[in-house]
Amino acid sequence: METTAQHPIQDLLKTHFGYETFLPNQEEIIKNVFDQKDTIAIMPTGGGKSLCFQLPALALEGTTMVISPLIALMKDQVDALKANGISAEFFNSSQPYEEQQQVLKNLQNGDLKLLYVAPESLPQLNFILNSIKVSLFAVDEAHCISSWGHDFRPAYTQLKSLKEQFPNVPLIALTATADRATREDIATQLSIPEAKTFIASFDRPNLYLDVRPGQNRNKQILDFLKNHSDESGIIYCLSRKSTEKLAATLKTKGYKAEAYHAGLTSEERNTVQDNFLNDRTPIIVATIAFGMGIDKSNVRWVIHYNMPKNIDGYYQEIGRSGRDGLPAHTILFYSFADVIMLRKFAEGSETETYQLAKLERMQQFAEALSCRRKALLGYFGEHITEDCGNCDICKTPPKYFDGTLIAQKVCSAVARLQEQEALGMVLDVLRGSQNAQVYDKGYQKIKTFGAAKDISWRDLQQYVIQLLNQGVLQIYFHENGRLLLTPLAKKVLFEGKKVRLANIIKEVEKVKTERAPRKRAELFDKLRELRLKLAQEINKPAFVVFGDASLEDMEFKKPRNREEFAEVSGVGQAKLEKYADDFLKVINRHLDTLENDLPTHERSYKMFMEENLSPSEIAEKRGLSEDSVYGHFIKMHQLGEAFDFSQFISSEEIQQIKNAEKTLENPEVLKPYFEYFEEKLPYWKIKLGLYL
Structure with a gap:
């Protein structure tokens, strides 16, 4: 093997890539690869991931195999390398037969320093790989191998055999975003348990983080573009139809915009991409498939027309702007309708629970009332203490109050629950909820039981979300969403660190939705x-x-x-x-029948949870008594559905009803209770109190 001494990496950096200095972590990662060690590199988009395998490829003897998921983008990477005087090719199913044969010939002759290959095409090269010198395997977008990741690709799972087949060839796995669960899974799936992991800072201080309500999105976008008409930008939508409609709207307003989605032919997609890369079309309206690996440094803004399904994807997509280090603007439109739609996408998948937990965290970020950057970096386990000054919250902050006592109560509850419980149970304990789950685990005996019973369930939930976003708490999604204390929490509990919480803004937008049929x-x-x-x-x-x-x-x-x-x-x-x-x-008949066949208690529950109707509105709409509606809620709770009864009855009222139960001669009948309370407590409330 050629040594680094023959190719000082600083010289290679300047000669082939034109840079004088490395970006953070690059040099350490490259040295680790040179030492023939397996490596996992977590680096933000724009952090220079590609260089971490491209530069070693030049200095090491043999060919570096780069496994990359997107065929359409390999050409760009190879073209860029060739422009830098580096012998590189790609091999995939989109090439004509003659072209494939020429690439294989070059590979066999040892003429290539790098070969990009899709994971699906890798088995076709097996017969050659065993007969040539492979210097390094680079697995790009490595989160695709993990079902915990946000972009799982089944074809990636075959890569676990690389280490068995080539035990002495170092392997580097690279991704722009990977939480703890995904990082561990990457190491396991690729059989590189001893790999050294490098995690660069996720902070991109040049990106302005802006979250806005989802009303009048088109108008808001047009208003934004008035001041950014000559700049390159990407608008991400969830559906193909949305991309086409929005691109058409922008064109009628005089903007050069094109839609990009999986419904286009590969030729059409390549044309759109080339037009964007070459600044002929400054605005692309795309589904999330667009942008992975695109090396365009002058994207000045990224807009999310719909809320992404998780923070990992959101971070990766906004990271496609401002890669040159100059200021860039990111806008995320948030609406409850997007949340409902994304929930439906996740339901029924193999990793449903995990995906829904990730979606909830994305929603919490969108609803954050404290510095967005703190929330974003906290998600990746990077905790900053100062507000960033470059997000919508920092620019126009909400009204705050001293929330230290609330924070201490929450942290204390998490600690006393041994960091084993998820958000719902922590809230139940703090509010002193008298439900079976709390009592079965004996949590009513811990010191913080009922410590926040004066705060409504919804408000307390929002305060805990703020603590998550401020980096005081964190969530382990892959372990049932349990809450943990961060080092910052210890300061809050034991060193008197103050915590500011924002006043809760009452939710304005509620969207009526249909629940997806169960069967x-x-x-x-x-x-x-x-x-x-x-x-x-x-x-x-x-x-x-x-x-x-x-x-x-x-x-x-x-x-x-x-x-x-x-x-x-x-x-x-x-x-x-x-x-x-x-x-x-067939579809319409099935859905209509399903709607009408719902049991009566499920229909009431559905109207309350999904249509946001009050019990009295449900009673009126369905021609029932209000007592019956509350009875339906109890039935659903008995069947295992989560339900917050504290919005209808206080713990004091429950206690009063329990006391009355001890004194009444016939506690099985409701009427004596009604008379006992001088007809001031309605029957439904008595029924609830006895149930709880």
Whole structure:
């Protein structure tokens, strides 16, 4: 192997990449690779990840294999390397056969310093890799290997065999975002338990963090663009349809904008990307597929039209702006409707609980009333003490009060619960909730039980979220979301550190939503029956009508009309014309029946939780007594649904009812209680008090 002495890394840095100095952590990571050691590098977008394997590739003898997930972006990386005088190629399924053969020939002849390959294509190279000198394996976007990560790719799991096959070849795994669970999983999945992990600071101080309510998004974007018309920027949307509609709107207003999503051909996507990279189209309206690995340093702003599903993805996407270190503006539009939609996306997946916990943390960030940067960095385990001065909260802060006592109570409860409980239980204990879960674990005996009973459940929840965002507490998502104390919490508890909390702003926007039907398999079976019938009519195999993936997508998206049906995977114009009406009939009938077949207690609960109706409004709408509605809530709670009864009855009232129970001759009947309380406590409240 050629040594670093023959290739001083500082010289290589200047000669091939044109830089005088390394960015933080780069030099240490490169030296670790030179020492033939396995490495995990967590570096923010714009932190210079690629250099950590590109530079060693030049100095080490042989070829560095770079495993990268996005075929469309390999070309850019290779073009950039070639422009720097470095022999590099890519190998993937998009290439013509002749081109592939030439790349393989170059590889076999030892003419390449770097070869980029998609994980799916790697097995095709096995026969050559065993006969050549491989200097290094670089697994880019390594979070894709972890089901804990935010962008899991099944093809990445085959990479675990690299260490068995090439035990003496060092491996470096790189990602821009990985929490503790993902980092540990990367090491396990790649069989590199001894790998040294380098975590660069996640702080990008040049990015202005701005979160806004989701009303009138288009108007807000147009107002923003008036002052940023000549700058490059990306707008991220959740759906293809949204990207196209918004791009069209911007065009009618005179802006050069193009949509980018998976529905375009690879040729169309490449054209859009090239136009953006070459500044011909400054504005891209895209689904999240756009931007990973794009090395465009002058993106001046990133807008999230919808809330992302987790902070990892959000951080990675905003990191595509301001990579040149100059100021950049990021805007996140937040609405409760986005939260509902993202919850539906997560439900039914293998990692549903974990994804929902991550989504909740994203929501907490969007609702934060303290410095956004503190909240963002705290999520990655990096705790700063000073406010950043470069976010919407720091620029226009809410009204604060001294929340030290509340913070101490919360931290004390977390400590006394041995850092084993999630947010809900911590709140129940602090509020002195008299429910079975608390009593089963004996938590009513701990010192902080009821320490915050004077604060409403919702307000206390918001204060705990603020403490999470301020880095006083943290969550272990992969361990049932349990709350832990950070070093900052110890200062709050034992060193008298003051904590400021923001006054709670009452929630303005509530969105009525439909709950997804519970029995997803039932709809799938009905769609499969219809598919078989239609296939028999044309005497063709069933998959000719639609593959299972399309049926699963129908079941998941539950389209109600032709426009929505067109969004289903595998539905082109011909199939839309041919099959939409038949399949929509089955889907609509199924959803309508499901709605009407809900048991009465579930319907009341659904109207309260999802339509935000009060018990009296539900009673009026359904022609029931209010007592019946509260009875439905009790039934749902008995069936295991979470329910906060403290909004209807105080702990003092519960105690009074329990005291009355001891004195009454016939405590099984409600009327004596009603008379005992001189008809001042309604029957439903008595019923609740006896239940709780």
